[in-house]
Amino acid sequence: MVAHVPASPYEDQTQAIARQLLSATRESRSFFAQMRDQMRxxxxxxxxxxxxxxxxxxxxxxxxxxxxxxxxxxxxxxxxxxxxxxxxxxxxxxxxxxxxxxxxxxxxxxxxxxxxxxxxxxxxxxIAGETIQQVLKTIERLRKEKMTFTVDLLGEAVITEAEAKSYLDRYLELMAQLSAAANRWSTVPQIDQAEGEPLPNVQVSVKLTAFYSQFDPLDEQGSQERVSDRIRLLLRRAKELGAAVHFDMEQYQYKDMTLAILKQLLLEEEFRTRTDLGITLQAYLRDSLHDLKDLIEWAKQRGNPLTVRLVKGAYWDQETT
Incomplete structure (x- = not known):
């Protein structure tokens, strides 16, 4: 016997969004046809x-x-x-x-x-580019196609504190250069506004492990203290520049620790009202539904929303191999 599964209350909304996306895709058929023809x-x-x-x-x-x-x-x-x-x-x-x-x-x-x-x-x-000039060209091309972006720096696997400090400095410089360039961009309503409100047009993504070389669940308190100090510096500078910050997820062993650090840090009075922040969840994990529900309850306690990015998850091969 096959049990009857009731329709999801979100089914109608999901189908409506899918139709909108399909319609937009058909309008851009020439672009996709060109991409297909260039397949090499x-x-x-x-x-x-x-x-x-x-x-x-x-x-x-x-x-x-x-x-x-x-x-x-x-x-x-x-x-x-x-x-x-x-x-x-x-x-x-x-x-x-x-x-x-x-x-x-x-x-x-x-x-x-x-x-x-x-x-x-x-x-x-x-890879958007090897230099900031190349990155800006890529971003400006995306914006012409009405696509927004979030930029992260490669080389996040730090093994020394000098590398971790350098990584923070590189992010501070990246945000400053992107923000300076953004001042020259003309507004694209489809990606720069939502319900009439402006959105941050500079967005960066970071991994917590890149800001402390000894990030380890076996030293949760020490890792939290060192990482939080550096993330505070990043968030303060991002606010000054009007940039949004997304926190990427990493290997499974760091997931719970990453969420715990962020939930505590973003409840601090200085950051509690910030809505230009985001947390990533990986869809391939069975835990993600529970983590999402937990984030929703935490956001209610916080009193201010933040973005949750749902991604497929990039660590399956590494973790299974």
């Missing part, structure tokens, strides 16, 4: 990886070591070692590309060049 190796590589778990794990391992490889034969050899594994479901085209006997051969070098170029191009789809 990098797109195919990503599509294959997402559809094949074995390929995805090995490809990400290969990408992780790629920056340390200094020659095409090295790249070709690693490519064969990682993607030649029997657990990897390879498309015919890629399988044929790996069919070379010697990494130093011409076919090996062609394979290394093709895949390296595809990986680099793929990376640039997700």
């Amino acid at each position: 190796w990098d797109d195919k590589l990503l599509a294959w990886a997402m559809g094949n778990p074995g390929l995805r794990v090995q490809l990400f391992r290969f990408i992780d070591c790629l920056p340390s490889l200094r020659s095409k034969p090295e790249i070709a050899r690693h490519l064969q070692e990682y993607l030649g594994d029997k657990t990897v479901e390879l498309p015919t085209a890629l399988k044929g590309m790996l069919n070379f006997a010697n990494p130093d051969s011409m076919p090996g070098q062609i394979a290394a060049t093709t895949v390296s170029t595809a990986v680099e191009t793929l990376a640039h789809k997700y």
Whole structure:
């Protein structure tokens, strides 16, 4: 017997929003058609990886070591070692590309060049730029397409206090430069306003572990004290600049500690009224529904709303591997 599941009270609203999104997509068909027509190796590589778990794990391992490889034969050899594994479901085209006997051969070098170029191009789809000037160009292009943004800095895996301090300084500088540029932007109502009220047009995302090198659940109190001191500095400067701050989630071992630190910090009188802040939850975790309900009750206690970003979750492969 199949039990009857009552319709969700949000079903009608969900379908209405979906229709609006579908309508907007159809209006932008020429843009998406152009993107589809430009699909190259990098797109195919990503599509294959997402559809094949074995390929995805090995490809990400290969990408992780790629920056340390200094020659095409090295790249070709690693490519064969990682993607030649029997657990990897390879498309015919890629399988044929790996069919070379010697990494130093011409076919090996062609394979290394093709895949390296595809990986680099793929990376640039997700990295706004290597300099603030490149980032601003990317942001201004997005704004022309009526898309907003949140920027985070790579290299958040700090292992020394000097790195943690440098990371905070880089964020303070990033917010200042973005805010200075934002003063020159013309208003785009669709992304800069909500119900007639202005929204912060500069938004950054941070990870708590980047602000303290010894962030560890085994030293929850010490971690909370050190991280909170640095986050206070970040939030004060963000308020001066009119920037919004989102707190990203990380590996599962840090989740409860991250939420506990933020809930205590954002109840402090100085930050309690701030509504330009956000917390991220990862949809792939079974805990997320409970965490969301808990955040709602906490927000009622706080007396002021904040943004909750629901993301798929990026740590599944790492945590299961």
